[in-house]
Amino acid sequence: DQQVKQNSPSLSVQEGRISILNCDYTNSMFDYFLWYKKYPAEGPTFLISISSIKDKNEDGRFTVFLNKSAKHLSLHIVPSQPGDSAVYFCAASGVQGAQKLVFGQGTRLTINP
């Protein structure tokens, strides 16, 4: 049972445009959500997170939106840059600080020049 789902395996975006990556979850006990970025042959690196008490968190070019009623979150990257080409994973945690994360399948983002 996939509790965190990223339904788009891949996404291709023009450089300078907005990239929108989506993630859905089924477990209403999740209260903390994270996005990780992964380059080939490297481990994932933390990108941005959001607590369930918020509906938006912004860090530079990256913004995460949370819609609790729809159990949906999205990551917006604007403007997209070639260095953003990577696999993006969303992850969810049931109790903040408990650290057991459930990951989605990942979305491969390609930024075209």
Place this chain on the structure above:
Amino acid sequence: DVKVTQSSRYLVKRTGEKVFLECVQDMDHENMFWYRQDPGLGLRLIYFSYDVKMKEKGDIPEGYSVSREKKERFSLILESASTNQTSMYLCAEGSGSDEQFFGPGTRLTVL
């Protein structure tokens, strides 16, 4: 900067061999994790540990065991490697927050 190191980047083993994957963290944090990453499946938790000599099963522990004799070191053991354990193995560590910091991964191929 947090540093998580894994003993090998690439490993090739034969079916039935016992395989040890080592992970070391330098932040003196309590929590350590082992995941495997497979295409289309994302990262799946194998085992985790909240303290020395303590371990808990993750979502896919079958065929694996772990050892945590020292705080900084968390080892993943494949008792008898099988071809379906060919995967990318990722070690992570964390403090009290939810962020986890990952090592570079070990690409294991079982022939």
